[in-house]
Amino acid sequence: MSDNNSNTMWYDFKDIEAKWQSKWENEKVYSVTEDSSRKKYYVLEMFPYPSGRIHMGHVRNYSIGDVVARYKRMRGFNVLHPMGWDAFGLPAENAAIKNNTHPAKWTYQSIEYMRNQLKQLGLSYDWDREIATCHEKYYHWEQFLFLEMYQKGLVYQKVTKVNWCESCQTVLANEQVIEGACWRCDQQVMMREMNGWFFKITHYAEELLADLESLSGWPEKVLTMQRNWIGKSTGLNCTFKVADSSENIAIFTTRPDTIFGVTFLSLAPEHPLVHKLVAGTEKEEDVMRFVDKVTSLRKVNSREEEPVKEGIFTGKYCVNPFNNEKVPIYVANFVLMEYGTGAVMAVPAHDQRDFEFARKYSLEIRPVIIPEGITLDGSTMEQASSVPGTLVNSGQFNSMHSDDALNAIIEHARSRGFGAAQTTYKLRDWGISRQRFWGAPIPIIYCDKCGVVPVPAEDLPVILPWDTDTPSEKCVPLHMRPSFIETTCPTCNDPARRETDTMDTFVESSWYFARYTCPSFNKGPLDKEKTSYWLGVDQYIGGVEHAILHLLYSRFFTKVLRDLGYLDISEPFTNLLTQGMVIKDGAKMSKSKGNVIDPHNLINEFGADTVRLFSLFAAPPEKDLEWSSQGVEGASRFLNRVFRFIEANSMQLLERTERQTEITGNSRELHRKCHQTIKKVTLDIENNFHFNTAISAIMELFNAMSSLSGNAENSIQNSVLQETVDTILLLLSPMVPHFAAEMWEKCGHTDSIEKRDWPQYDEDAAREELLTIVLQVNGKVRSRVEVQADTDDEQLKEIALSDDKIARFINDSTVKKIIVVQKKLVNIVI
């Protein structure tokens, strides 16, 4: 308890933390069951990938979540707070190959180690609900869901160009390609034609977009990112006939109001019609050379910003169905095959890209929408005009306003049969096939006779080979394992082959939050009785890097699970807190920068409570946190000051006295501060989890108590001192649970602190009797006075005018006006 070399006492965090951790574990203090008589609260932090050891980001994320869980418990909620492991994935495979072992072995070792680290932090999880997604008990039900989705038509197989990462040797979903590179290894992604399985997330595009409106508890930033990713736009799909040919070209436009300004048409280089149009013509060679150039450049240079707009004339024309005008067809490098129809009607007067293109190739620029008070001349315009206005050169639509013309033109196309309103999304279906070993096998069998046959539900799970002791098969991909591939067809019993792709690991994390409600349910993926009590997640906490990937997939899965009858909610996470990164020296911690702080060492040196306290104190949760070792010492100092105070005042604290009715002097002042602090801390947590200001308020209260109690003539009454110390410990207990529990015991309490309710504040006790009123002259602070709280405005004016300093400033000027702000200030205007 006391350091040999010093007379200063330090609390022994090692013993204390071990003591309380084992108590909590042995007594299963944080295990919960459904209880319809109590209000539930489900707080969840994004589960970790078992990479080996925890990092500061985990410490921060889980400390925040733990404060929420402990706080809500003290507010009387039945709190579900689970933890588990997102355990499939490539790092385990790489580590396994490197160490010549099985990914399972590596993964379970990591889990074991990290679980202990989390327990060392004193996090209040219900460990009975722990799940690891690589366990067959988990992916069994994922395969089951895959089959149910397959039956519903929400899973399908197709051959397409997919994103291929050569270094990871696997396909990536669109969401996993960041600036043309792999989200995991940052290698350039290639396009490659492959057969794969897809989840029909586009089926829910409209709902995924619309329901964002209901997520008022989500950060605006994340909502915006999802909105952009879904990328809805509405407009006209319209067919242009190729002149002197039977071919048609469909285009999509969001600006049908500009359709009379079309002066050419642009095709994507990959558009299937390109070759047909030029085949056998003198243009064939040049056009196809251009196509090759652009497509090969796209493969290599997808990170390149804004290449110059380029194109080539095909020699062919098509007809604008609105005015029967013939316009030339170009192939252009800026037209994307993946969006819309891969063909764009070009309106250079009103679209900047078309404008640049038209200038370059001397094509006509014909304004058809004239904004009020402006004249537009195609030959002299310097950029495209995209603002609304009145239509000209637009046949029967002339003089209409562009806003009205938009729908009128769509309707015209529809009634004449050459077009229709259309909604498009940027969102693509989710490709989930991965050519990797360490993932959930896709439960499909290929039979020469019967074709694609789903594995019958009763044959699930399709188990990933577990041969950890056979060195030759440790990490061999499934397609190279005959023992896995060879099977019999469930329909005809002939020899057949298993699908060897595994599922994207994001599939596991798309529904784990629901499985926590019934982690060992063995009759199906989810037990509706449990899910309907616990879901949705009241507070979800994690890094913003999952704003699109995981958070979009989970929303999609929730809707699917609802439609399959497993859930009665449409959105998984009612409130979302995206915590900032932990940085050091202004940069994200990384091995290459050498600025990594290992939580392990910190916990050994300062104790879990100190590490938790600092990570909560140094910044509000949504902002980045600059790690400072000196700051950690500050946090440690604070806890030790509280400890020494309790030691020094133990006589007074242990002698529990009746609460006195008359509280006066310093005691009154402390009592008031105490209740003001309860109020402040409660509001800081309730409003936006601003633990940093909550902690500083507790520090202020402690500082006030220390200095007031040192006053010999006017000492603090026992009951007030006891109440204040108790309050400080209760307020601190969600953040530094071991410390608070130990001090609570030290103060003579026989019950445990986590069973106590959160303190209530008393408005009367918190009310100020004396107020400091600021006296201003012309808005500048010149003096301050203390007055009784009930002093009225007139009295205040008098006090202000008779103040010495104020009088000096007024001097012989005339007072024009006096402004009195209740309980705050008096401003004299001269």
Next chain:
RNA sequence: GCGAGGGUGGCGGAACUGGUAGACGCACUAGACUUAGGAUCUAGCGCCUUAUGGUGUGGGGGUUCGACUCCCCCCUCUCGCACCA
């Protein structure tokens, strides 16, 4: 380019619906206790100035008795999207 969020002491960060700018902590300075102190305690700490006073929340303008807070213009940083027709 589009979208979102920022810019406050040496540093991390406070400041409710406009009303004491810089809470709390770190660092720093001086002192105390000490054989010693990187322990602890006391005091100080935006900048200029001798106290008085002046000045100050990225820059410029405005509204107001009063602006970190509201309005306009500009600069800058971070993040996300980026030829989406």
